[in-house]
Amino acid sequence: LQAKYDMKKGEASATWTSLVKIHYDGVDYDAGMVIGAELKNGKVSTQIGFSAQTFIIYNPVNGEKVPMFSIQNGQTFINDALISKATIESVVVGMEIRSKNYIPGRSGFYWNMQNGQMENIGSDKQGKMKQTNTTISIADNQGRLRVQIGKITGVF
Structure with a gap:
């Protein structure tokens, strides 16, 4: 956990990071998560960020890891979705x-x-x-x- 405060400016920030990393053939590869909150210019913002080549949310149905949502190679895959309202700039429909x-x-x-x-x-x-x-x-x-x-x- 990292925290910074500047009472004179009325600014503060706090971040928590979890990271795993390997170094292979001269290159660092990492996967991690960061959670942060910041107060700046009288406004609060919060963030949660992930760093990974593949990001998956599983549904543990019947004790199995069934992917519900994933991001792989810059593409997002959703197995089933209900979207109340959407603005879509471009669509490619297959069938x-x-x-x-x-x-x-x-x-x-x-x-x-x-x-x-x-x-x-x-x-x-x-x-x-x-x-x-x-x-x-x-x-x-x-x-x-x-x-x-x-x-x-x-x-x-």
Whole structure:
């Protein structure tokens, strides 16, 4: 534990560090944690920092170490997430995007990133829309095809 105080300036800081290190082939490798608090210019800030090539949080389900969250080589991996609100500047989606209520042909929103097909069925049950790379199809609330643009197939 390190602590510094300067009563004249009204500043203080305290840090606790835990570190393990090996020296191999002329290079230091370390993993550690630091916890700190600082008072400066009348404002308090706190920090917790980690230094490691891989950082993992485990869930000890059934006595096993099941990774819930990890950071490896600059990438973050989360096995399951519930995010209430997010601002995302760029997204790369591998397979699909779907709403929680998606049931094929019946409800919700679905977008297949591999074949480009999109299905959008409103929650008001007044109709549905499907789009592929060649066709836009609109059906009424009974599922009857009403409009088709592009490649005419005659089916929804």
